[in-house]
Amino acid sequence: RTLAELTARVSVCRACPRLVEWREEVADVRRRAFAEETYWGRPVAGWGEEKPRILLVGLAPAAHGGNRTGRIFTGDRSGDWLFASLYRTGLAVQETSVRAGDGQRLIDTRMVAAVRCAPPANKPLPEERAACYPWLQRELALTADSVRVVVALGGYAWQAVWPALKETGYGMPRTRPPFGHGVEVPLSYGGAEVTLLGCYHPSQQNTFTGRVTAAMLDGIFARASARAGK
Template identity: 60%
Template sequence: MVLPEPVRIERLARLDAQIARCRRCPRLVSWREQVAREKRASYAEEEYWGRGVPAFGSATPSVLIVGLAPAAHGANRTGRMFTGDRSGDWLYASLHRVGLASQPTSTRRGDGLALHGTRITAAVHCAPPDNKPTTEEKRTCGTWLDRELALVAPTVRTVVALGSIGWDAVLGAVREAGWEVPRPKPRFGHGAEAVLGGPHGEVLLLGSYHPSQQNTFTGRLTEPMLDDVLGRAAARMQP
């Protein structure tokens, strides 16, 4: 049974609030709070979020973007996914170029940014030390993605996985939900795609290299490469 849209929207809001309060992973909780106390010198006057970072964007998305985890001085500081660091600068600029964001920058909550038919979430919702969550932390946090996917499934037509961890998190969540997944397991790569059999029709899974500084500084990921993947997602949006 498909829940009425107002009910799904209300449950997503409740889910976001639960993610912000989550304390299931002691190592991640300790690290996010330590960073929020000690701060980076350039942000010393700011109040850090220092909690689990919920998803951002539409509650009825056609496009779902799944990243890795909040950055210690990015989303862990601002409280919004991919906001306050160079990875976010790349992502939101690209989303704006392909028509999925109202502006090319995301600096803080309340800055006027809106996403068009798009929702951004992550495999892990707390900033991990060295950007490396453990297998157990990924498994524990994966239950949030399971619940989020169930609520947005009626409208989602494309899922974009940023990086191999995001790719694996999506495949794990859709399998848990009973979706049809190609065999053998679809392999991650930039521009990779797989057709998933969801409860409300086919969903296209697209892979993109993560817009991390390591990838963007070295040229492994370029603006045209990211625009290509996100543009493919935008082209599949329902009219």
């Protein structure tokens, strides 16, 4: 399998009835600001370099972000923070990511959601997390040869990626350390050193309250670049 095949297959997944209904209803009704747009309304695949050195793992697409634009973290507030930081740290060619085909491109980096359909209230159910897990694991398996840093954006991504890394064959500690901003776990893959790095999610709640600042994000991505040998 290739990443292109994985993308094609996941784009038509309908395994979670509640999420299929929600992603399509949101696409149907739309938000007033985007009333003229055709929403994607489907699973949002991984996006970025085919042989990334840095892999970012988020939770799930936003209803009016990735579920609208078809590209992960694109067209929502979390993405605005994320892409601005990636740009400042040399991992993206543009400061913003507003829609597919806007010229944005990631450098040595790929991003993926642990759950690929937008969930109501941004909260996937345990069975939906479990149903989407194999897609995440396959993406890890297809990128493991090049990945040197995995950045988990938020506690859920931290939990979700752990068993997927293990199943993929990464060498890792027996127990998962608690998630935290800047927590680093040394892993290995095929003789190469790999780092798992925790980063608070740049959600609106976190950025509004100052729990996440631009400097904190920049610190993580600068460190990810350094660990990835860029």
